[in-house]
Amino acid sequence: MTHSEENYIKAIFHLASSGIDVISTNAVAEKMETKPSSVTDMMKRLSEKGLVHYKKYQGVSLTPLGTKTALSIIRKHRLWEVFLVEKLGFAWDEVHEVAEQLEHIKSEKLIDKLDELLSFPKFDPHGDPIPGKNGELMEHDSQVLGQLPIGSVALCVGVKDSSAVFLRFLDRNSIALGNKMKILEKEEFDNSLRILIDERELHISQQIASNLYVKKIEL
Amino acid sequence: MTHSEENYIKAIFHLASSGIDVISTNAVAEKMETKPSSVTDMMKRLSEKGLVHYKKYQGVSLTPLGTKTALSIIRKHRLWEVFLVEKLGFAWDEVHEVAEQLEHIKSEKLIDKLDELLSFPKFDPHGDPIPGKNGELMEHDSQVLGQLPIGSVALCVGVKDSSAVFLRFLDRNSIALGNKMKILEKEEFDNSLRILIDERELHISQQIASNLYVKKIEL
DNA sequence: ACAAATTTTTAGCTTTGTCTAAATTATTTA
């Protein structure tokens, strides 16, 4: 598989996980930042290789082989992200670009050993689950911060949006994975929240609140 | 720069270091395992980019920019080799293939941090010097085992041939970098040697002896 | 239901990197 093919497979997987039922050529083109005509060409190629189901004008979906391939690429991507943060001291907003390159390195042994070096992590620096060697993908049993009722206490376990801008915003406000947060108040008008993070009081917008995954702690 | 361009630059650098004065299209083609016509095409492209000096029928050589580029790629290659051996437990005959892929990853920070993680190594697992950030390349002040006079004692500091076959031969015979070796006898007829390696007596052919770099120890 | 709008595909072109076969230039040798 070429780098480009792998990137398309990954994009289709992510679109499929994001709850869309039928994945259109346009959706793939937008995600890949390319033109729909290029997507059509690539879908034909991936279809020939048995990685996607593709019928003209009907949208595209991954075959079991395609899904397995996607999970293997995502596994590599996320393991490398852990490596960059844990071993090389990268910040969590700096890892994506480099991991995009590293995920294409072909060596089963490399990934197995890397996994071992990192002590078999289950989540990447953004809280996303790392697929296992055989493609088992742990499901986040978390919810979005904005949906918690007032008074609840939760642990921050992940970010939905892992763009550098958002991550740096979190850094500036000392919000990190593992933080304990309590909902103090919710503003009816704009759904913004007043929360308590590790003894510190903070006011956050609905935008922010809907991009933080949390796990409720029962008291 | 594309992967392919980088590979050509590296190949030309290695040919130049191996003492050839004029690097022919054929020589590059052989090293790259490709056809001379493909080399001609690539030399034109690299020449346009200012990486090589190229005149039809006259052979090719690296410009200062080309040399700098080559050293940067070799630096990456060798640092990754150290990583694979030191951190991931790869054997020295398994690293080349993977390092060939890793050397093309583009991130200055990645390499700087990797260098740091590895405690700024000066040599790779085969004893080859690792170029510095600014392209300084340490010169091996070593000689080939076969050239030592009888009775001399030396440390094994590198291998000239780092093919997997040769490296596995060394493994099977417990010859490793850092070993102390003493020349006991030299066979006039075939230049084979009887040597003492760390208390163990061994008979090695001239072939082998001329592929081991050693550093004499004065007694 | 049919025209308009949107989406998707096709056709044809570009670049990178490769190839083969033919032509050209250099080198060797008799």
Next chain:
DNA sequence: TAAATAATTTAGACAAAGCTAAAAATTTGT
């Protein structure tokens, strides 16, 4: 030194991956 041989380059093709512009199919709106 001239012919033979070897090395190198050119010309023309091909595959991957992208693009633009035009055509075709689907969806939408009235």
